[in-house]
Amino acid sequence: xxxxxxxxxxxxxxxxxxxxxxxxxxxxxxxxxxxxxxxxxxxxxxxxxxxxxxxxxxxxxxxxxxxxxxxxxxxxxxxxxxxxxxxxxxxxxxxxxxxxxxxxxxxxxxxxxxxxxxxxxxxxxxxxxxxxxxxxxxxxxxxxxxxxxxxxxxxxxxxxxxxxxxxxxxxxxxxxxxxxxxxxxxxxxxxxxxxxxxxxxxxxxxxxxxxxxxxxxxxxxxxxxxxxxxxxxxxxxxxxxxxxxxxxxxxxxxxxxxxxxxxxxxxxxxxxxxxxxxxxxxxxxxxxxxxxxxxxxxxxxxxxxxxxxxxxxxxxxxxxxxxxxxxxxxxxxxxxxxxxxxxxxxxxxxxxxxxxxxxxxxxxxxxxxxxxxxxxxxxxxxxxxxxxxxxxxx
Ligand SMILES: [Zn+2]
Numbered sequence: 001x002x003x004x005x006x007x008x009x010x011x012x013x014x015x016x017x018x019x020x021x022x023x024x025x026x027x028x029x030x031x032x033x034x035x036x037x038x039x040x041x042x043x044x045x046x047x048x049x050x051x052x053x054x055x056x057x058x059x060x061x062x063x064x065x066x067x068x069x070x071x072x073x074x075x076x077x078x079x080x081x082x083x084x085x086x087x088x089x090x091x092x093x094x095x096x097x098x099x100x101x102x103x104x105x106x107x108x109x110x111x112x113x114x115x116x117x118x119x120x121x122x123x124x125x126x127x128x129x130x131x132x133x134x135x136x137x138x139x140x141x142x143x144x145x146x147x148x149x150x151x152x153x154x155x156x157x158x159x160x161x162x163x164x165x166x167x168x169x170x171x172x173x174x175x176x177x178x179x180x181x182x183x184x185x186x187x188x189x190x191x192x193x194x195x196x197x198x199x200x201x202x203x204x205x206x207x208x209x210x211x212x213x214x215x216x217x218x219x220x221x222x223x224x225x226x227x228x229x230x231x232x233x234x235x236x237x238x239x240x241x242x243x244x245x246x247x248x249x250x251x252x253x254x255x256x257x258x259x260x261x262x263x264x265x266x267x268x269x270x271x272x273x274x275x276x277x278x279x280x281x282x283x284x285x286x287x288x289x290x291x292x293x294x295x296x297x298x299x300x301x302x303x304x305x306x307x308x309x310x311x312x313x314x315x316x317x318x319x320x321x322x323x324x325x326x327x328x329x330x331x332x333x334x335x336x337x338x339x340x341x342x343x344x345x346x347x348x349x350x351x352x353x354x355x356x357x358x359x360x361x362x363x364x365x366x367x368x369x370x371x372x373x374x375x376x377x378x379x380x381x382x383x384x385x386x387x388x389x390x391x392x393x394x
Pocket of ligand 1: 025027091111
């Protein structure tokens with residue numbers, strides 16, 4: 001997204017000329033436009049994100065910034081901005097950016113999960129002294145229906161359940177980045193190793209996840225022999241596997257006569273349950289949403305804030321207009337929601353003066369809490385109170 005206040009692009013790399021680029025974390029959907037030949041301008045990221053990007057594109061030039069330290073970075077025409085990085089508590093290397101300077105102070109959260117340390121943002125000097133001119137907010141789960149419990153609670157519930165089934169192979173669905181703490185929690189509680197792909201092993205090493213307590217081994221379940229699968233099942237192991245290969249891995253283990261289980265841990269678990277028409281089993285175990293016919297356990301586990309946490313986060317901060325980072329979902333499709341309820345409730349609960357957002361694919365709006373008479377004096381508005389604005393970005 002290209003910020004309105006200053007020539008800075010975050011997690012969006014297709015802009016030309018005079019722009020500073022920042023990457024909040026290394027999830028694929030935040031790297032659009034980057035490639036091995038990318039040279040559009042100065043690029044900044046946390047040290048871990050830099051390492052992860054270099055694994056993918058070794059020729060990129062990236063400046064690593066430390067957390068908790070203020071950097072001055074020159075812009076064109078002798079101007080400069082200052083930036084301060086805050087742990088976003090989303091995935092390894094993920095950060096929020098606090099930009100400040102001649103334009104005021106702007107907070108860009110990137111993807112994040114609320115952490116008690118986020119209360120300290122309000123007491124950082126630029127925020128304490130001058131407030132925030134805008135908050136760019138992760139709105140992935142900005143709807144009251146999303147009430148994901150803490151990741152620690154879910155991880156504890158999972159390890160408790162599978163201790164009763166141990167030893168076995170536990171396939172845990174995961175992307176290339178994320179769920180590391182869940183994998184390590186299970187490995188520690190079940191006194192097991194974590195098996196991952198070769199690529200994932202490099203990623204975990206770049207994130208600093210090699211410890212003496214947990215052994216991380218590279219091994220592809222789809223390439224594993226029957227003997228190996230049987231051995232692993234008898235020893236017990238936690239096996240990270242991609243979404244597309246989860247069922248294939250389980251079938252392979254089944255064909256080999258092994259004891260195994262599959263886990264999908266996602267903030268979208270309830271939507272996945274509906275999509276796959278699975279009966280709800282909330283009463284079976286805390287935080288367990290459903291079990292599919294083929295033995296996949298669906299847990300509500302999120303690296304993003306629940307709706308309540310979004311409200312809490314905004315309540316920690318000085319009041320400021322908000323721009324949603326992601327387009328608000330349409331009502332089409334199982335995983336989509338229209339977003340209107342979330343916008344309304346977020347404004348009311350967190351006293352947000354206005355929320356700027358775009359809808360898929362192109363329409364952009366602003367919802368404001370100003371009284372209708374005042375809004376009328378400021379210009380034309382649509383009948384429903386949604387004010388059409390210029391695009392807030394990609
Ligand atoms: Zn992410």
